[in-house]
Amino acid sequence: MRIFFRLTALVKPYFWWMALAALIGFATTGSGIGLLMTSAYIIAKAAFQPPMAALQLGILGVRVFGLARGVLRYAERLISHNITFKILTKLRLWFYDAIEPLAPARLMHFKSGDLLQRIVDDIQSLENIYTRVLAPPLTALLVTALMWMLLGVYSMQAALLILLFHLLAGIGVPLFSTQLSRGIQVGIMKHKTVQQVLALDLFQGIGELQVYGKLPEHLEHMRSAEKSKLELQRRNAIIEGMHDSLTGLLMNAAVISILWALIPTVSTGGVNGISLAVITLAVIASFEPFLPLPATIKHLEADKHAGERLFEILDAKPETVAPATPLPFPSNHDIRVEKLSFTYPDSLSKTLETISYSIPAGQHIAIVGPSGAGKSTLTALFMRFWNCSEGQITIGGHNINLFDPEELRRNISLVSQRTYLFAETIRENLILAKPDASDDELKKALSAAGLAHFTSKLDEWTGQHGMKLSGGERQRIAIARILLQNAPIIILDEATANLDGLTEKEVTETLKAITAGKTLITITHRLKAMEEYDNILVLDKGAITEAGLHHELMEKDGLYKRMWSLQHEMAATLM
Numbered sequence: 001m002r003i004f005f006r007l008t009a010l011v012k013p014y015f016w017w018m019a020l021a022a023l024i025g026f027a028t029t030g031s032g033i034g035l036l037m038t039s040a041y042i043i044a045k046a047a048f049q050p051p052m053a054a055l056q057l058g059i060l061g062v063r064v065f066g067l068a069r070g071v072l073r074y075a076e077r078l079i080s081h082n083i084t085f086k087i088l089t090k091l092r093l094w095f096y097d098a099i100e101p102l103a104p105a106r107l108m109h110f111k112s113g114d115l116l117q118r119i120v121d122d123i124q125s126l127e128n129i130y131t132r133v134l135a136p137p138l139t140a141l142l143v144t145a146l147m148w149m150l151l152g153v154y155s156m157q158a159a160l161l162i163l164l165f166h167l168l169a170g171i172g173v174p175l176f177s178t179q180l181s182r183g184i185q186v187g188i189m190k191h192k193t194v195q196q197v198l199a200l201d202l203f204q205g206i207g208e209l210q211v212y213g214k215l216p217e218h219l220e221h222m223r224s225a226e227k228s229k230l231e232l233q234r235r236n237a238i239i240e241g242m243h244d245s246l247t248g249l250l251m252n253a254a255v256i257s258i259l260w261a262l263i264p265t266v267s268t269g270g271v272n273g274i275s276l277a278v279i280t281l282a283v284i285a286s287f288e289p290f291l292p293l294p295a296t297i298k299h300l301e302a303d304k305h306a307g308e309r310l311f312e313i314l315d316a317k318p319e320t321v322a323p324a325t326p327l328p329f330p331s332n333h334d335i336r337v338e339k340l341s342f343t344y345p346d347s348l349s350k351t352l353e354t355i356s357y358s359i360p361a362g363q364h365i366a367i368v369g370p371s372g373a374g375k376s377t378l379t380a381l382f383m384r385f386w387n388c389s390e391g392q393i394t395i396g397g398h399n400i401n402l403f404d405p406e407e408l409r410r411n412i413s414l415v416s417q418r419t420y421l422f423a424e425t426i427r428e429n430l431i432l433a434k435p436d437a438s439d440d441e442l443k444k445a446l447s448a449a450g451l452a453h454f455t456s457k458l459d460e461w462t463g464q465h466g467m468k469l470s471g472g473e474r475q476r477i478a479i480a481r482i483l484l485q486n487a488p489i490i491i492l493d494e495a496t497a498n499l500d501g502l503t504e505k506e507v508t509e510t511l512k513a514i515t516a517g518k519t520l521i522t523i524t525h526r527l528k529a530m531e532e533y534d535n536i537l538v539l540d541k542g543a544i545t546e547a548g549l550h551h552e553l554m555e556k557d558g559l560y561k562r563m564w565s566l567q568h569e570m571a572a573t574l575m
């Protein structure tokens with residue numbers, strides 16, 4: 001129930017619009033009842049061949065109710081759809097606003113297919129909270145009250161009977177069908193999530209699945225998820241069919257029992273024959289708003305499940321938050337790392353332990369070390385994807401936690417091993433770094449990054465994940481982004497590791513040219529052109545074990561020298 005109340009709180013701003021739509025919805029059903037009642041009145045009365053004038057009131061009623069029903073239905077649909085789209089817009093914006101600060105630290109535990117399901121299907125399911133969950137019971141309740149009063153005018157017995165059957169159709173049938181369909185909606189949603197996750201894995205990992213012969217097994221998983229979902233949908237359809245039949249059965253039972261109760265009173269003058277026809281058709285029409293009620297409970301179950309999944313994400317606390325009054329990014333770009341330690345959540349040991357070093361502004365330093373030493377973790381701390389567990393990183397003498405994380409990230413360019421390109425045009429992928437960049441700026445950046453031949457292809461699609469580009473071209477797009485961003489600090493995290501020797505050499509030269517005069521932190525385990533760095537830090541098992549210039553480290557006979565010698569021996573053997 002708590003989830004339901006939290007969900008209704010979200011749609012509270014539209015309360016008056018919803019109330020208006022519900023009122024018009026009720027008026028529409030009321031017009032339908034009025035139309036049938038007046039029609040029954042005319043037909044029954046005409047059987048006695050009265051003068052035309054005696055039918056005038058009935059004819060007017062048919063016209064008014066007939067027209068009103070159409071116009072009101074249109075108005076109700078217009079308003080309720082407007083509310084639905086407003087709710088959808090609000091939910092999507094609300095969700096994106098909430099999810100963005102959680103990336104990447106808090107989203108690592110979710111599979112991307114699962115997140116996609118929450119963003120698309122779960123929110124889609126919640127858009128119906130007004131039309132399918134809140135409005136139908138309200139309309140049914142108002143119609144029950146209307147019928148109670150209307151039939152009360154003719155006969156208290158009929159009024160009591162209609163109340164009984166409305167209660168059965170409004171509470172009994174939905175409760176019965178809820179009992180039968182318990183868990184079906186949640187089950188369908190769960191199978192859909194599994195399908196999304198499997199489908200994404202298939203698209204992204206089809207190569208690996210084929211190479212390791214796991215494609216048939218993966219497809220079998222997908223088929224089995226589809227089969228289980230279809231089975232639940234089949235059961236759902238049977239129960240839905242049963243709801244409609246039961247409501248129809250109750251409607252007929254209501255008609256028969258009211259006729260059975262009233263017919264004897266016709267001869268005694270209690271109810272006249274015309275009124276009997278009017279009541280009968282009114283009873284039939286009054287069951288219309290009860291038909292969607294079982295679906296209401298079904299949607300309620302689905303909405304609660306969707307709400308739980310969304311709140312699970314929204315209630316997560318972001319790893320990093322902007323301070324209330326963030327400091328402006330300083331003009332002094334001296335960096336200091338002071339006694340920094342870091343432990344990943346759920347991890348038993350420290351990934352980084354008591355690291356301290358300084359990088360004066362404009363210096364080029366390299367952080368080297370074996371795989372798993374913690375080099376990329378250090379980058380993530382610089383970008384404030386995570387907070388340091390102990391110690392601090394300062395820029396210009398200020399703890400980086402005092403800056404707005406977005407401002408910090410604008411001032412640090414990061415190129416990683418694998419540049420992510422969106423399935424967009426080259427232009428869209430570049431303006432990420434500078435949203436207001438002119439065509440001229442984009443072309444200059446491309447040319448400087450060694451992609452002069454792309455300047456005429458700004459609006460060409462890069463393919464899914466930039467698949468239409470080679471690895472070298474993708475890294476050059478990242479370089480063009482650095483140029484556009486023009487940040488004073490640049491971090492290259494294995495930026496050339498995936499490239500062949502020749503391309504690596506070209507890309508490295510371009511990088512050298514564009515990083516001149518800026519603070520550069522190169523993270524690598526491949527020791528090439530190391531003599532060009534102002535300082536080299538050797539990271540091993542989360543601690544800095546050596547630091548100095550290339551020739552100093554080569555004299556020490558430590559890990560650095562071993563790594564360098566090993567790599568150069570291997571290179572010599574391959575040549």
Ligand code: ATP
Nearest residue numbers: 108344347351370371372373374375376377378525
């Ligand atoms: P490589 O050169 O292979 O990229 P690295 O030096 O950059 O390695 P990191 O990626 O920083 O190493 O990883 C350091 C350690 O932290 C590893 O043992 C890794 O398993 C662990 N680690 C990395 N990311 C996470 C995470 N999100 N949660 C838990 N542990 C992590």
